[in-house]
Amino acid sequence: MVLLDLVFYTFLFVVCAQVLYYLLIFGKFVFLKENKSATNNIPISVVICAKNEAENLKRFLPSIIHQDYPNFQIVLINDASYDDTLEIMEDFASMHNNIKIVNVINNEAFWANKKYALTLGIKAAKHEHLLFTDADCKPISKHWISEMSACFNNKKSIVIGYGAYSKIKNSFLNKLIRFETLLTAIQYFSFAKIGQPYMGVGRNLAYKKEEFFEANGFMNHMYIRSGDDDLFINQIANSQNTEICISPDSFTESVPKTTFSKWIKQKRRHITTANHYKTKHKLPLILFYITQLLFWLLSIILLITLFNWIVVSCLILLRIIVQFIVIGKASTKLNERDLVTYIPFLELFLIGIQLSIFITNLISKPKHWK
Template sequence: MGTLLLGFFILVSLVNLIYFFSFFSFSTSGIKNKLHPEVPVSIIICAKNEEENLRNFLPSILEQDYPDFEIIVINDASADNTLEVIEEFQNIDPRIKVVDVQNNEAFWANKKYALTLGIKKARNQHLLFTDADCAPQSKNWIREMSRNFQPGNTIVLGYGGYFQHTGSILNKLIRFETLLTAIQYFSYARLGSPYMGVGRNLAYTSNQFYELKGFASHLHLRSGDDDLFVNEAATAHNTAICFHPDSITRSVPKTSFSEWFHQKKRHVSVAGFYKTKHKVLLAGFYIFRVLFWLMLVALLILQIYPKIVLGILGVKLITEAFVYIKAARKLNETDVVWLFPFFDIFLIFLQMVIFISNLISKPKHWK
């Protein structure tokens, strides 16, 4: 019986290692030099009750070193002074265009409706999306993201991280989870199976948007304006990834666990609408991580070949550490790596809680 359990544990461990070997495709990849066409770009920002964040972060977009861009700022039925702040910036800089969205019964509090109106307002074909609480980490953000609109590429996946709060374990957890998600979607994209992107740093062409009829297939869902759109539209041939240090954006992270938990509930709720192959891959990654830790504990308690079991654990941790360290260096997240075994275990059980919570109560609209 003990030999049988050990054999199953080895099989589970091998599957876990295969997943992380696939992540080598991103963690060991280099940045390729690409010609820069400097295409005209429309930056699109959807803002709902974001007056303070717009004051703080819109200047970093206006300061971009790029010859031809406009900024479409959408006031999504805000209850604060968001519209007034946008108009103040517009009076200073004519590159800012305002879209003022009023709630209606058919699309009440639907970010996708607001984004659609913003996309229709854009005069340029190449669209670059970010959030009101985001700041590019370089004046070359537009240049590095748009550089990837090479012939045939209609979608560019970027990295949207979070600002660091020194001494906060929650902040490190949020940033580690963001790093792990990026490792996955960058790796799968490099392997020819892109499945998601993040709206904090995402680009695609208006032709791609209209060809897909926008968000029509999932307009009834509150979330998914970024990942569901990419999941439906992205292919091995039309999608590029961008992780140049100058292409990174950072956002204001949640400061309470409750707020972050509800944010994750919204994100996780749309994963069930991904393509079947992506659901299988993501579910498998989660299931085999759970099985590994449960069997590890069981085998050690039962004292079944403990030296072999601990040796397998060591191989797994070394492999994962290599992936995390290499990826974290690319994305400037090195301070979150050292606690990865604890964060990994915590996130496994958190995902289980989120899954059960979503079955009981569906997450609400985006803000």
């Protein structure tokens, strides 16, 4: 009985922690009233790094070329591709004079390092304001550049956007991928709004060249294969220089993985990168995950033993209701409403997968970005 008392009070703490996370931290983003920024039409360089992305460039590059924006350059970086990526880039460049190609040859010191290729592309960009996306991404509207650039001002030199994944009908994996993306976005948008920005996604991210060079580029973490987006933002972002952009016209949409093995390989890289975040960012993120895990684990133990089952049931219901409200409102903001019904199941699967990836990464580390 003493052991169950300990389990119960631990569970009580866990529920309180989860409710506080959802209401006090995530609520900063979820209940935020969006203020429409005025278009400023500053010159923008859109930077796209591609490795063996010939088909995706043919499919998605036109959606960037045809953006409704008066002054933008497209910097296409061919990162030592061995397919027809360079040829496709050259075909587009021959038809559009605002495209610049940076052809990167493998360098022994930076072998298979996306950060090296991106550095060359950033140096080649002619405009001060840089907007990043991936070759397998498309803006969901022709106003993507306008919406993202509108968030720049004299104080804000970093803009964090939302990079969604396209929907695939009747696919549990697709829902799981999109739920993880949604939950991650809730976290990094919320932390940015409480003055602790810690990451952005390279599928939809903008910052000034000045920030890049003042931070000495990616040199502080060049040895880490991934993290050209989140590690760099973790290094340079603060409460004064960072803005979020959640206008629906500012979203991008990427091609999701279609097999568990490919997705888990991708998530292994991401989780490895997160180990290098600043301690002040890692601790609350780790605490959130631990309380997530303990919520379900302790719930099962207490319900099976029927220990204070009425109180336990009420606490479970409280946390689930708060979660549904917060994630439900976030899903409306980020156009992921079809996920709400499946929240408990998706969360349980995600917790298990993240735990297995963490254990796997202790044994071996992913090496390359592609």
